[in-house]
Amino acid sequence: MSDNRLLLIVEDDTAFARTLMRSFERRGYTVLHADNLEQVSALLTEHKPGYAVVDLKLNGNASGLACVQMLNRHNEEMLIVVLTGFASIATAVEAVKLGACQYLAKPSNTDDIEAAFGHVAGVSEPELPNRATSIKTLEWERIHEVLVESDFNISEAARRLGMHRRTLARKLNKQQVR
Structure with a gap:
């Protein structure tokens, strides 16, 4: 595990990203921000963060x-x-x-995220809201499964989904997954 206090926040909600950045900076982290994959790639050519917070939908x-x-x-x-x-x-x-060490549902605060960094083993069962799963949620989960199977190729995923x-x-x- 790296003791590097460099944190990368990958979040396209600017206000939420700014809040997280300020909070982590107060805790002694050096914070980088990206809101898309291209920016992440560019930052990784110059930096080697030890921590990352990634939004599921960018x-x-x-x-x-x-x-x-x-x-x-x-x-x-x-x-x-x-x-x-x-x-x-x-x-x-x-x-x-x-490769994620933890998966958190929003709203999560800096304390939750920092605690998740301390839980290196990873948890594959997050706390789920106590509600019935809707058809839209099931469809979204299936879309995500197929996106992963097709290595995030939208054309191939669409073909596999028949759309x-x-x-x-x-x-x-x-x-809007936020």
């Missing part, structure tokens, strides 16, 4: 799972926490498989 149809995969390839010792607006077993398991690529892109844009 701008431009990007999945936070692809970001987790990229970060883990860059540094297998990096402690990565995935944040999401709704918790699902499928995405939690996939996030941990791809047009633009339809899948619209669904990904509509789904």
